[in-house]
Amino acid sequence: MQSKIAKIVKDNRESLIALRRDLHRHAEPAWVEFRTASILARKLDDLGFELKLGREVVNEEARMGLPSTETLEKEYARAKEQGADPEYLPYFEGGFTGLTATLDTGKPGPVIGLRFDIDSNDLTEPAGEGHIPTQQGFASINEGAMHACGHDAHAAIGIGVATVLSSLKEQLTGKIKFIFQPAEEGVRGAKSMVAAGVTDDLDLLLALHIGFGVNELGVFACGGEQFLATTKYDVTFKGVPAHAGSTPDEGKNALLAAALAVTGLYGIARHKDGSSRINVGVLKAGSGRNIIPDLAEMKIEIRGETTEINDYMVQKALSILEGAARMQEVEYETEEVGGAPAAVSSPDLAAALEKIANDHPGVRRFMTASPFSGSEDVTYMMQAMDKRSKPSAYLVAGTPVKSGHHKRDFDFDEEVIPLAADVISAAVFQLANNYK
Numbered sequence: 001m002q003s004k005i006a007k008i009v010k011d012n013r014e015s016l017i018a019l020r021r022d023l024h025r026h027a028e029p030a031w032v033e034f035r036t037a038s039i040l041a042r043k044l045d046d047l048g049f050e051l052k053l054g055r056e057v058v059n060e061e062a063r064m065g066l067p068s069t070e071t072l073e074k075e076y077a078r079a080k081e082q083g084a085d086p087e088y089l090p091y092f093e094g095g096f097t098g099l100t101a102t103l104d105t106g107k108p109g110p111v112i113g114l115r116f117d118i119d120s121n122d123l124t125e126p127a128g129e130g131h132i133p134t135q136q137g138f139a140s141i142n143e144g145a146m147h148a149c150g151h152d153a154h155a156a157i158g159i160g161v162a163t164v165l166s167s168l169k170e171q172l173t174g175k176i177k178f179i180f181q182p183a184e185e186g187v188r189g190a191k192s193m194v195a196a197g198v199t200d201d202l203d204l205l206l207a208l209h210i211g212f213g214v215n216e217l218g219v220f221a222c223g224g225e226q227f228l229a230t231t232k233y234d235v236t237f238k239g240v241p242a243h244a245g246s247t248p249d250e251g252k253n254a255l256l257a258a259a260l261a262v263t264g265l266y267g268i269a270r271h272k273d274g275s276s277r278i279n280v281g282v283l284k285a286g287s288g289r290n291i292i293p294d295l296a297e298m299k300i301e302i303r304g305e306t307t308e309i310n311d312y313m314v315q316k317a318l319s320i321l322e323g324a325a326r327m328q329e330v331e332y333e334t335e336e337v338g339g340a341p342a343a344v345s346s347p348d349l350a351a352a353l354e355k356i357a358n359d360h361p362g363v364r365r366f367m368t369a370s371p372f373s374g375s376e377d378v379t380y381m382m383q384a385m386d387k388r389s390k391p392s393a394y395l396v397a398g399t400p401v402k403s404g405h406h407k408r409d410f411d412f413d414e415e416v417i418p419l420a421a422d423v424i425s426a427a428v429f430q431l432a433n434n435y436k
Ligand SMILES: [Zn+2]
Pocket: 149, 150, 151, 184, 209
């Protein structure tokens, strides 16, 4: 089986890299992955998968941090212009840019979920020397959108695995469900797919990321992830404007309320049970030198080592925001624009992956303690699996990366695409055919 998989991957190596480069060139950030989703749908349909698109797999109310209607419309038109597949594009209109694709072998066996995220970052790709995408002509043509985390590779790896599994379907059992998730950046998309029931029928779930501290090709890691639970808020303070010279007593100062909130937020007493973070990343306030500021807008995020520690920080933060608003007698609003719980790979599934990886000729080393740290909204899916007592695992496929994730000169070794497609395909065969 291993050699059959390797041959199919080898035959498709160039087209997978070409797909990655095409997606990279047409990078699309959270909720506007219109072109990306339509192209993936076309490929998966051609491979004989059963598709569920857009609203069928993305719950409208559970979407977080959605762009404005105006942005959604503009980006939809842009995607159309940039060669989105016309048959599938309409399913994703309005920011429903997720899809699932299921391969039913017709034979009894487990339902295995494979999750790949597909969105880009809100960055503009650099035009300078020494950046391979620019040098080789596949740098993003979309201003303010760049794949700087490798989700373009994830999408290509997903199509690679889909190509292998559909070719070798006769030798496979059960069902394989590919989940292509929008809006991972800002941890905004997974929740809506869980709410739409995407994970309800899965017996096990596997997710993937390239790089992230595993900087060597052929090295894979799973287990002991340090996913931080997180919550993101947009906060608005609304006061009353007044002339700062003649009638300052008539004003209600939104800027001052925000400033009090900032110092309060950073001063939250930390929980004894583990680490936490808080950041006020954006604060914009006021309109003119001689006007009592009537509006202040903040973007904040909170993280915790566990969901409980994150929740503790959230409760403290919300009471500080309320208190700061009261001190200046202004109104305030909070909008939750992103969030994810903490989670960890199931030990038994991580151990099974370790064995599979160590038997694979392309794997040089397997790390049982993943160096991943940060937040990842796949934890919503992992938590949903956990609630049903079903295992899930987060696999990191190593690659050298130039600069770090989310940086403008981020790049990686494209050989991770065929290699990860090969290893994941092998893993699916082992997991499906040995399922008890
Ligand atoms: Zn990422």
